[in-house]
Amino acid sequence: MGGQACVFYGAAEFSRDTDLAILASSENLARLRKSLKELKAEVIAVPPFEARYLRKGHAIHFRCNHAEALGMRVDVMTKMRGVGSFPSLWTRRTTIEVDNSTIDLMGLPDLVQAKKTQRDKDWPMIRRLVEVNYFANRAIATKEQIRFWFLELRTPELLIELAGQNRISAPLLRQRPLLKALHIKDETLLAKFLTEEEENQRQADRLYWMPLKKELETLRHARTSSTKP
Amino acid sequence: MVTPEEIVGEEWAAWYRLSPQERWRESEKLWQAYFYLGGSLDTQPDTQSPFFDPATSSAGAAHGRPSLRILRRSRV
Numbered sequence: 001m002g003g004q005a006c007v008f009y010g011a012a013e014f015s016r017d018t019d020l021a022i023l024a025s026s027e028n029l030a031r032l033r034k035s036l037k038e039l040k041a042e043v044i045a046v047p048p049f050e051a052r053y054l055r056k057g058h059a060i061h062f063r064c065n066h067a068e069a070l071g072m073r074v075d076v077m078t079k080m081r082g083v084g085s086f087p088s089l090w091t092r093r094t095t096i097e098v099d100n101s102t103i104d105l106m107g108l109p110d111l112v113q114a115k116k117t118q119r120d121k122d123w124p125m126i127r128r129l130v131e132v133n134y135f136a137n138r139a140i141a142t143k144e145q146i147r148f149w150f151l152e153l154r155t156p157e158l159l160i161e162l163a164g165q166n167r168i169s170a171p172l173l174r175q176r177p178l179l180k181a182l183h184i185k186d187e188t189l190l191a192k193f194l195t196e197e198e199e200n201q202r203q204a205d206r207l208y209w210m211p212l213k214k215e216l217e218t219l220r221h222a223r224t225s226s227t228k229p
Numbered sequence: 230m231v232t233p234e235e236i237v238g239e240e241w242a243a244w245y246r247l248s249p250q251e252r253w254r255e256s257e258k259l260w261q262a263y264f265y266l267g268g269s270l271d272t273q274p275d276t277q278s279p280f281f282d283p284a285t286s287s288a289g290a291a292h293g294r295p296s297l298r299i300l301r302r303s304r305v
Binding site: 016017045046059061063064069070071072073075096098118119120121128131132135136138155157158161209212213216220224 | 230235246249269270272277280284
């Protein structure tokens with residue numbers, strides 16, 4: 001009756017796709033094409049794999065047909081709402097070594113920004129990402145971490161605790177208005193403000209995607225028309 | 230100080246307390262169990278995603294490979 005059962009019935013999923021953020025230079029795209037060819041990856045949706053769509057903010061979706069990665073999805077993008085440019089992402093990346101290979105992961109603050117979407121599933125994820133970081137580092141926190149937590153924590157109890165130990169600067173208050181309510185120490189009120197903040201971000205994401213979705217619809221329509229006999 | 234248990238309960242708190250390396254290793258074990266149970270790499274449709282395109286959703290079963298057979302199921 002646990003997680004595996006939820007996976008079986010299709011309600012729970014752990015991430016099986018690979019999202020790649022890349023610099024859309026011609027050299028990079030050529031290297032990516034070569035790697036995707038090795039994976040026998042095919043574009044499975046609109047838009048087609050062209051730099052102009054990536055530069056506009058679209059993602060390109062692939063499905064791999066190589067026996068060792070059969071069915072694996074790879075999504076490629078170069079631009080995300082609210083997230084810095086690729087060079088800044090690259091500077092802030094986290095590099096890990098797995099089985100003698102290195103993997104570059106998006107830095108935590110950038111990942112949190114990228115997750116501020118219209119989808120339900122991203123919001124509990126943001127909360128957990130910041131909570132883990134807070135619990136792991138609160139004993140000896142840097143100024144940068146404190147700033148990050150003030151801007152991104154989504155847990156009322158932890159925001160109140162943080163404010164009890166650190167001064168909130170005027171620029172932070174301007175950046176995140178709900179911080180003004182921290183001195184009241186009212187978790188219910190804070191939860192309400194956090195929900196409003198989330199809804200504002202979700203709405204901003206819907207607006208951001210509106211023209212892009214329209215373009216996707218046009219491309220889908222063109223694809224359907226061209227495949228009709 | 231607020232403890233992770235107060236916020237997320239014991240199970241998640243234990244996950245939080247692992248190091249990133251330990252979480253990675255645990256996740257690899259989960260993958261092995263997932264494949265053993267017949268899990269597929271193909272993702273399920275994400276209807277809330279702006280990228281969602283019904284035409285490209287996988288036709289495969291959510292529970293994965295053909296060797297996984299359902300011997301009994303509820304009426305719902």
